[in-house]
Amino acid sequence: MSAYRELLRGKLPEKEFALLPRSFDVIGDIAIIELPRELAKRVKIIGAAIMESLHNVKVVAVEQGSHTGKYRRQKLRIIAGEKRLETVHKESGMVLGLEVQKCYFSPRLGSERLRIAGLVKQDEKLLVVGSGVGPYPLIIAKHSKASQVVGVEINPVAHKFAVQNVIKNKLQGRVICIKGDVSKLSEGEFDRIVMAIPHEGVSLVPSILRLLKKGGFLHVLDFTEESDIDAPSRKLVELCKENNRKCKILATIKAGQPGVRRYRVCIDAKVS
Ligand SMILES: C[S@@+](CC[C@H](N)C(=O)[O-])C[C@H]1O[C@@H](n2cnc3c(N)ncnc32)[C@H](O)[C@@H]1O
Structure with a gap:
């Protein structure tokens, strides 16, 4: 390059x-x-x-x-x-149409998406929060045996592309796209939730805990400084406790370096 x-x-x-x-x-x-x-x-x-x-x-x-x-x-x-500024991107066997100025998409998260797909067990029902043009839902559905992956996205343009991308990749039924704010989502009980909104990070978790089954898995993207990589996971444990849920941190995975000594991390956790 x-x-x-x-x-x-x-x-x-x-x-x-x-x-x-x-x-x-x-x-x-x-x-x-x-x-x-x-x-x-x-x-x-x-x-x-x-x-x-x-x-x-x-x-x-x-x-x-x-x-x-x-x-x-x-x-x-x-x-x-x-x-x-409209194009079609290929990632892990999926085609993703998008307009790069109107929708967020980072090709640098490709291996992180595959990593999460690899953790999903047979027949799981997943929710992806901040699903953009659909990369997480599509790649998880394609590379796992999940029964259904629901994506919720507040940006109407990104949502429109996500709906088209589900059809393009022939994943109708297994991938469902919902347009709107996740805090307004009233229905659903999920085995696993992926939160792909790192600038809000773990602080958004209280608004989705009601949607996660007891013993379900959480993957939360967040930003943190190199000097305190575990700051978001400590906050996640606290937030779960405040909401009467018990959180066990399974891993903190580095998923990009957006600045000097600053990381994007994905916190994997089990919440009972
Ligand atoms: C960093 S982008 C990630 C997009 C996509 N997951 C990807 O990896 O390409 C975060 C996305 O979350 C969406 N978003 C922000 N707040 C939201 C909310 N409260 N409910 C649903 N989506 C939200 C934004 O519109 C944006 O598309």
Whole structure:
């Protein structure tokens, strides 16, 4: 992925060359890169180099800030290629249609999704909270013997893509998508709940405990500092206790490094 840098060697002053990122995300055929301010005047040549180095990339977009708001959306600016932000991404045998500026999706969570699918037992009923365009529900349904996976998503655009993605992947019936706020979900009793909203993390758990069977499993994404990796799991145990549930932490898995000495973690727990 850093092959584009070689194409730019000698074409940029050394100081600027040193600032070129060594990696970026590719979602479907769209490359999304974060550039420092110092390279703002070089976007054209950088975009062209990415297109030249990766023949499957048809659009290059540059990040305009980080993910924000309840829907976790990110502003992007197209710097090379076609003028569109809709694409189809392939992950673990599933096809996922999405619009990258209107819906959150991270290809970096692919192995974490497969890890959770591998923990699911036969006939389990699962809930995925913050299911976006459907990657967790679809990949869990495809790679496990779950009887049903329900996804709940508040962003109407992401929900619309999730519904289409279920049909595209022929998983109607086994994957159900619900549009709305999880705190309003009144029905359901699940063997396992995946909470994919790390910026809210464990603090959202009290609003879903009523939906988790006694002895059920929880997987909660959260952010934490390297100096205190276990802070979210301690908080999770406390929150369960306050809600008269007993929580046993099974594992804290590092699932990405969004900043220096900062991790995205997934806490696996059994709640009785
Ligand atoms: C970090 S994204 C994860 C999306 C998806 N699971 C993925 O991995 O691509 C979090 C998602 O949670 C949704 N969300 C935030 N609060 C929510 C709530 N209260 N109920 C349902 N969905 C919510 C956002 O709209 C967003 O799509």
